[in-house]
Amino acid sequence: MIQIKLPEEEIAGVPLRNHMLLAAGILGTTGASLKRMLNLGAGGVVTKSIGPKAIPGHHGPALIPVDGGLINAMGLPNPSKDFVEEIAPLKGEPVVVSIFGGTPEEFGTVASWFPDAAAFELNLSCPHAEGYGASIGVNPRVVRECTEIVKTYNKPVWVKLTPNVTDIKIIGKAAEEGGADAIVAVNTVKAMRISTELRRPVLGNVFGGLSGKAIFPIAVRSVYDLYDAVDIPIIGCGGISSADNVLEMMMAGASAVEIGSAIYDSVNVFSEIAADLYSEDGIPAEEIVGCAHV
């Protein structure tokens, strides 16, 4: 297998310790758990998505493991502004603050609370929160406006996209026009399960989002498409669970990756992958980013 070198420069404006970040919403609710994931080998961490007001989230079941992945409908639970104090001890660490809102103005308000963020990731892609996430992230104009507003806070802005659109390239270009420093692709894929015995949907919210190995091919395809459409870096996300998956994402066009659901199998997934992926005499990652484009 190919091995690569650790990054020597910032990626998409953030000094990452390796090419793998903890994805938003996975063990990202407390400062202590984010710190733990950095200690366990994450190259950077993305927080739980923080919004303009505190939300308890959907009723359970909120997450169900299924064959090849997880389906969740957490409903963007978040402590809102209280989160500022939560991550204050992490100042100076590679912590990307994921934010959401129902309007560009709300995105701006939430961004204004976090002067110490290493970067912002805009959640324009959660598939199970009405009025937020994907319900506004399918509109290129809104995506551009949200990006523009958050850009005024002088931090790198990463825009996270939903795969539940006809053409992800159009949304990616809108983010780039708005001044985004990177595109993160992808969020979960809209999905549901039904209990045949109870004849009703399992999730409290009826439908949710699928993540994990099952969506890896969808994520690779999304990154591949975007690489042709935009010039800014792409962060690949969705179903990554091995060093070979990281390389495949890079070959599709990703400069770095985010990993979430693989935590289900092992909380040590970052150091496990790093042991296979990195070598001092490995090749620079830049040599393989996008190399599969034919």
Added chain:
Amino acid sequence: MSEMPEIVTITTVVNETPTVKTFVFDKLFAFRPGQFCMVWIPGVDEIPMAFSAANSITVMKVGDATEALFSLKAGDKLGIRGPFGNGFSPSGKVLAIGGGIGVTPLFTLAASGEVDTFILGARTREELVFADDLAKVSDLKIATDDGTFGFHGFVTGILDQIDVVSYDTICVCGPEMMMKGILDRLVAKGIESRGQFSMHRYMKCAVGVCGSCCMDEHGLRVCKDGPVFTGDLIKTGEFAHYHRGPSGRKE
């Protein structure tokens, strides 16, 4: 990986006390004492519950979901995910201390013959859960807050009367202030790592992914790294100071 909820049918409902009921169902789950499951009350919510036997849960009515559970009868269905978590790992001479509904996971430990001495606490006599069964399998000592049965006061009052250092493992579950009183006594004697405390935090996924149940200061997940933690792991941090609610806000 698939862990869709297992649908069970309630066969019997036992009234344990005015606020506690046991729901027996038609399927068996292989669990270790201290492990828990997520109980799906269709149309309402999904909440964590310790197993009180391989085919039952024992529930105290405290809010919406438990109230909905209390309205269910034999023949009604529930979804069960689990077992989850680490459970107790007792060795040598074992002391168990349970307060209120926290007796449930310790009851299964005692029922499997692992407990030498059991200190059971409740607010009042009629809220004592599993007392008759516990007396058959352990040396049972009872405390009630109002003195209507046994020692008049808290379980820590009984603890102060016995030689706690003679026990190799001290398993504890109950209200956090009660557990704090016990941990303080173990710390004073330098034996907090012999204490195994079953923690309660707000759970959503129960499989160690969402972060809802994480505790300060180590960021450990109660659902996956716990719910049972040794005293040395929790003596600093948020224990007995605060916890986080469903939004992640400190309460």
